[in-house]
Amino acid sequence: MRGKGFKSVFLIFAVAFVCVMGSSAVAAEPDRAGWPDQLRFMAGPPGGNWFALGTALADMWTGAKLPQTTSSSGGGVANILNASSRKGDLGFSVTSLVGAAVQGAADFEGRTVDNAVIMTNLYTQYTYFIMRKDFAEKNGIKALGDVIAKKLPLRFATLKPGTSSEFVVKALFDKGYGLDYKEEFKKWGGSIEYASYEGGADLLADNHLDCFAFSVGKIASIVMNIESKVDVVILPVDQEALDSLSDAYGTETFTIEPGTYKAAKEPIKTVGDYTCIVIRRDLPEGLVFELNKAVWEHKDALVAAVKDMQELDPSIALPAKVPAHPGSEKFWKGLK
Template sequence: MRLLTLAAAIGLAFGVNTAQAEPVNLTLSGGNPGGLWSLLGAGIDRAVKQADPASVVTYQATGGGFANIGLLAANRTDMGLVHNAEVKIALAGEEPFKAPVENMRAIGYMYNWAPMHFFLAKSIADEYNIDSLDDLATSKAPVRIGVNRSGNITSNVALFMLEQAGLTKEAVEANGGSIIQAGANDQADLLQDGRIDMVTNGVFVLHSSFRAIDENNDVVVLDIPQAVIDATNERFGTQNFTIPGGSYTNQPDDIETPALGALLVTTDQLPESTGYALTKALIDHIEEVKAVHGSMKSLSTELMVDQDVMPFHAGAEKAYREAGLLK
C-alpha cells in the first residue's frame, strides 16, 4: 500500500511538473488594417508564438477603440486595443455608451506617448500675440479650429481642452471663428489651403501628419496651461507628456501637454490561466512587440503595468506579481 501511495505521489508530482499550459488562441480587435494597432496585433501574435508555437492571436480590423469597447461589452471579442480616454468614458457610461461598461479588465499599456498638439498659423499667433491655448480666448482672435471627426477620441479631448481654456463653441463663434471637424489628413489640407487656422490632434511626436503640417505651413505649437493639463488628465485618464523643444520648426522650448495611451484590454470572462499565459508571453518576449515600429521603442514591462484606469485581469496581475512588476 505504501509503495502504491508513493508511486501515486511521484506520478502526481511528475504530472504537475510536466503539464503544459494550453496554447493561447485569441481574437484581438484593433483599428484600421494598415495602422499601428494592426502592427501591434502582429507583434502580440509573435510574442505568444515565441512562448508557445501553437498559440495564435488573430487580428480583427474594426472602427477603433469605441467599437472595440462595444465588442468587449457584448463579449464578442477576446481582446481589444482601446485608448485610456475611451475607457474613462465607457466606465462612466457616457456617449456613445448607454450604460457603464463594467466587464473590462486590463492586460497592460502598449504605449502612453500620443500627446495632444495644437498647431496655430504663425500669422495669427503673431498678430494676436498668442503663444498659449488660453491666449486664444483672451485675444478674441477669429480662429477657425480644426478638430478630429466625431467618434475619434482626440475630438473629445481637444474640445474639452478648448473649453477648459475658455473656448467653448459659443465663445469661438462669438469671436468670429468656428470649429470644423475633419480627419487628421483633411485638417492638414484645410490648413494648407487657408480654410482653417489651427490643427488639433493626439498622435506621436513627429508623426508623418505632423511633419507634413510643419513642413508645408508656417505654424507654431501652442503651450498648454497646467490647469488644463490637470483637468484633462482627471477627466480622461491621460498622462503628462513633454514635447521636446525643437521637435518642430517654430517650437524652441519644451511643451507640456496631456498624452493619450493605448491599452490592451480583455474581459472578466477570459480564463485566468489564459490571461496569465498571454501576459507572461508579453513580459518574456516584449521585444517582439517593440520591433513592430520605431515608435514602439519606449515600450517596457514597467510601462505595461503603469495604468490605473481599470482593474487588471486576474491572470495578468498574477504574471506581473511573479515578475516583480506589481507588489
C-alpha cells in the same frame, strides 16, 4: 554483475528523468480551455500609430500560435464599448478614457460598461495642437488659451467623435476651459472638421485649416509629416487647464522637449496619458497571460513598427486607478 546492475539502475533513472521532463513540458503548455479560435483586435484610424501597431500585434499573436488575430480600424471610445459588448475582443484606447467608462462619465454617460478592463499600458500618449505659423503670428497666439481669450474665428479639426483624440480635446475644452468647443467655435465664426491624420495634415497644408488637434505617441511621424508640408507651431496648453482635466479624469502633464520636432523650440506642456490595450474581462485568464507574455517577448519587433513601444515596461504596464484583467496582473506582477 555489478556493472550490469549499475547499468540497470542508470537506465531506470534515465527513463524516469525523461518521463519527468516530458510531463514538465506538458505542464508548461498553457491550458487552452475556453480560448476562442479567433480574436478581433480593434486598432485606430488609418495613418496613425495605432493602425500600424494593430497590424503588427495581430501578426505577432497569430505567429506566436495564439488564436488567429485580425486587426481593423477603430477608436478609443468605440473600442471600449465594443469590448464590453463583445463586438470585439481587444483594442487600443487611452487609460483615462477607460477610467471614464468605468465611472459612466463623459461619452459613457448612461451606458453600461461592465466587461472592459485594461490588458496593459503600452506607452505615453501626447495631445498635439498644431497651428499654422502664419495664423499664430497674425493673431498673436502663444498658447491654446489665447484662442479662447480672443474668441478667434478658428478653422479647427480633430479626429472623428468616438476616437480618443476627440474625447481628450472635448474634455480639455470642457473641464480645462469651461466651454463646448463645437458650439463656441461656431459662434465665433469658425468651423469644425473631423478628419483622419493624413486628411487633417493635408487640410492644414492647403490652408483649409488653422489648427489640427489629435493625440498620438511621444515621437509622432504625423507631426513630422505636417512640418514637411507647412510651417507650424505646437501650442502649449495652459497649466490651469491641464490641472482641471487631471482632477476630472486622471490625465497627466507631459512636456514635448525642445528638438523633438522643428516647431519645438522650447518645452511645450500638453495633456499626457497612456496608450493602452482594453480587453474583454470575460476572456480566459490563461489566454490574457499569454497575450501579455507575447507582447513582452516580442517587444523589439513591435518597436520596429512603432518606436514608442520602447517605453513598454512592467513599471507602467498596470494602471494604478483603473481595473486590469487578472491574467495581466498575474503576468506583469510576476516580472517585478
